[in-house]
Amino acid sequence: MLRHLFTLIWNRKRANLLLISEVFFSFVVLFGVGAVLITVGKNYLAPQGFESTQVWRLLVRAQQGQKMPRAELDDVLRQVKALPGVQTVALTSGNLPFTFNTNNSDFTYKGRTTPFANTYDADDHYAEALRLHLREGRWFRPADDGTHHRPVVISEDMRQYLFGDEPALGKIFTYNIPGKVTKPEDEFQVVGVVDNVRMESDFSAAIPSVWKRLIPYDTTHWETAAVLVRVAPGQGGVLQEKIARTVAGVTRQWSTEVRVMEDDRQHRRLFTLVPVVGLCLMGLFLIINVALGLFGVLWYNISQRRAEIGLRRAMGATGAGIGWQFLGEMMVVTTFGVVLGGLLAAQFPLLHAFDLPVQPYLLAIAAAAGAVYLITALCAWQPSRLAAAIQPAVALREE
Template sequence: MLEIKPIINTLMRSKAGALLLILQIAITLAIVSNALSIVSNRLDKLTEDTGYDEQGIIAFTVLTYNRNIDRAKQFKEDMLKLKEIDGVIEAMTVSSIPLSSSGGSWTISNHPDELQGKRADSGYIQANHRMVSAFGLTVSEGRDFEAQDETDGSDGQFPSVAIVSRAVANKLFGEGKGLNEFVYSGDNMMKIVGIVETMKSQWPDSKMGDNVVLIPIERSSMYQRVIVKTQPSKRAQIIKMIEPTLLENERQRVIIGVKGLDTAKQQTYQRDTLMIRMLVALIVFLAIITALGIFGLTHFNISKRTKQIGTRRALGARKSAIFRYFLVENTVVTLFGVAVGSVAAMFMGGQLMALYSIPALDGSIVLYTALVIVVMSLLSVYQPAKRAANISPSIATRSI
């Protein structure tokens, strides 16, 4: 028999300690479950597929301060020189580097008058017609760019075709639609000739993180971004060769931030990584404090009830009964704390979702956290309960 009624009566006679522990467990459950939810959400973002060949792409910027050179011609020579490096598959100038938190964005619409049609805020990337393969992307519907699709913009001509991410197509034309439809931005009209299922923008953690438009136009500027597609096994070696190779062609410029696309992504998510580390530290801290609280309260109760325990032992109570008593008492207190904490966790989750647009708290996370706290409480009370069970009846009765 678990002696629930005597346990409840004992707790009611000593409310303060039990109430403090219930409150501590409730607060721990509420905070930890919401922290775990945020950590899980951030980890999903850090590990989700971006669509790009992150391990094979090198990205960097070239700042040219020689105004007397033909930049377009110079960059064509540069790209040819880079392609001569062993392990380089493709090299090209681009208007933006994906996942880098920097680049161009615009609002596109499915109607010439954007006020009358559906609109989508989107990042865009301009490069030559080989950009899809250079980024390691796959066109899931429609076709890739062809050489005749590309323009250089020198005569003001804008491309008439585009490839978009699935998110853009769905937002403008509905689920599963968009291929061969037209999109508009200002005076520019482009036909969607291809759709990429997964493609992250320059700002992967923003509301337009999945919205990207690829445009086959190649331009050059004083502050020019470049990507190099490589064999992943040779990328580290190639990174070291890029700056000397380009400076050999033209010295009046600076090569900035030569790094892998995966590194650019990590830098973009630095705040998320820091947040995860801080929340994990908070979770561990609260778990330790709660475990110590359970241990301390049980130890205090045993010290206070030494005579009572000794009397029970003298009357024939087994060690297992004493041990079980304190396990059950601790479990009752923990379950009260878990019940209160579960309600508090869901309320806190709702407030965080309303104030900070954090995804809704999953009830399964609250359940798992509650189970861990129950197990942790049992482990915390094990040693004090074992000590209580070993109290000798003779030692206890001497204190009478």
């Protein structure tokens, strides 16, 4: 039977070449959309690695051309923390979660080099503010003031890149700067390891991360200070106003901005979803057009092959057999298109395109193949029924 179907397809190779091309492009479109949706969905279901609810971000800025002494800034933060409803205040760098501000570096340890990792400055209260989960070791503490190397906490994926399955605590790594003599300030000692974090958006993958300890009571002068403020449940605009007044009460030369981190999260979520939804709508439009084209081509083929169908029925073929013949021809043609599309799609995981793991690509290939077969079967079902309903006497009389 299969050999007979191949013979029929070969006899109509010009018409079937168009069908194979349509199936091929349908597969490619579905593969691309599927890879994006699977990657986004997998990232969304992965643990966030921290808790952003009840966290606000406070930005304190000095006037243009001026800077904030660290001692005066610490005094402001102590007064903010003393406000009723404020649970924790943590000083950090400007690359806060769900913002578009990033700070990346790559590091090395005994010949192992990491990809670009997110680096954060963090004080001793940062882990409490975001409720990071420690897997090994500890967070920063006052006893770290006199250490020779700058203490750091790294994420689990960063530990894998640097140390593999070896213990990480106490080890020292450096910036990856070829040809440059390593200075003490470029050496970092691991004191803790936390779960992987996804701070870009709900749909982003975890990125290796390093938190460097902010030394308290240093002489640094800040132009802009980023602060994480964890508040008690139910706090709102009244507390935000109190925080702004507290900062202004210390010095009116500084401006403040208080934003709810969940608002930033929603904004970043929409920013990510808009292009994904647009891609899905474009893919759906193309698939609908391809499906209509397949349906029309099959309908036309049946009208051109009425004499063949009538002759087969006259020789004893059943209506169901005729229907299955047309459906089988379409499935074989679809297989040619799927195989060609699969060969193209297989290049993506082989070349590690877009730095994605292999699994989403394999799932996208399987999903695209299943969807193409389903679409083709649905498009071929009604024309196959029409072919099965043709009576031999009617068909032969028309000829």
